[in-house]
């Protein structure tokens with residue numbers, strides 16, 4: 248493992264010096280939001296490090312990108328800035344570097360206990376797109392919604408399908424989610440149901456954070472797409488299955504998805520994930536040339552979902568999956584998104600789609616786990632078909648290295664009842 252911080256980091260921590268994920272936080276309720284990096288149980292205040300003149304590399308020396316309420320300016324600077332920032336922070340936090348270690352007043356200013364801070368959505372999200380890139384999820388949903396004959400649509404193996412999501416309702420982990428009301432599928436000849444969703448679900452996803460992006464009309468080559476992905480977060484694409492099933496023909500998800508999407512606060516960089524690269528699944532039929540990449544990378548990231556009913560202390564694990572099950576890679580998603588000339592901008596968010604694995608224990612949503620409510624899922628003392636008011640859904644994600652973790656922390660949200 249080698250690299251070590253002067254800050255004590257528990258071996259189980261998601262945030263050792265090998266990780267260094269970026270977020271935005273407020274040290275006190277009245278303070279201005281500012282960028283930070285997680286280290287063990289602490290947050291390193293990048294505005295304090297920047298003000299102290301410690302970002303002294305060629306790209307960041309005279310930049311105010313860390314004196315900002317979000318990470319968009321930093322993301323817009325691209326990979327040279329990201330690499331320089333990571334190298335500077337890793338050096339400052341290392342056990343052998345005195346600049347911060349031996350400066351008590353700077354440590355006092357710049358290192359804040361994580362349990363004292365408020366985390367915010369770290370980027371201003373202009374646009375949010377959600378892909379559909381797990382073959383297992385596509386097959387299961389297709390079977391449930393459209394029947395077992397041809398569950399996977401003919402286009403699915405040729406392009407990463409997506410829908411345009413709603414950026415305004417993306418919230419940070421810990422924010423309550425109000426059960427949406429809407430129209431559900433009519434039964435027989437009766438009019439459609441209207442009321443609180445009866446089939447509220449989570450979707451286990453991750454999402455790529457984009458920067459710097461492209462000019463309108465100038466697509467990004469798939470082999471250069473990684474330079475436009477800063478990092479990834481956990482994402483819950485809350486979904487009301489009854490609303491979705493009735494509204495989505497022919498234009499796709501709308502109100503069944505747009506009532507809320509939760510993201511985890513810490514963006515884990517692709518640089519930190521590099522030791523966990525694994526081969527992406529072999530694609531057959533081979534993709535068209537604009538989607539054929541020289542190196543097709545996935546990441547080995549273990550994912551887990553717990554549901555914690557109201558009044559219970561611990562959640563029950565309902566599924567375990569892995570990022571590596573995705574068929575279409577992040578870079579193929581990004582290249583496909585721009586192939587028609589569409590421009591991506593710093594801070595745009597690209598959801599991977601629900602990450603279901605091949606086994607029933609690895610399905611990424613209740614729609615699949617209970618087969619649209621046909622089966623009950625046991626949560627110890629109680630059962631679930633879909634989410635109930637008071638349920639908290641907690642995602643975790645972690646890659647295990649040799650003696651250290653590169654983790655994502657948690658992405659959680661609790662369901663509140665619909666308004667009357």
Ligand SMILES: O=C(O)/C=C/C(=O)CC(=O)CC(=O)O
Nearest residue numbers: 378379380388389392600601
């Ligand atoms: O197959 C369908 O009709 C619907 C699928 C989804 O709801 C999934 C979606 O949001 C994309 C994804 O998460 O993979």
Ligand SMILES: [Ca+2]
Nearest residue numbers: 377450484601
């Ligand atoms: Ca989704």
Ligand SMILES: [Mg+2]
Nearest residue numbers: 484485504507
């Ligand atoms: Mg949603």
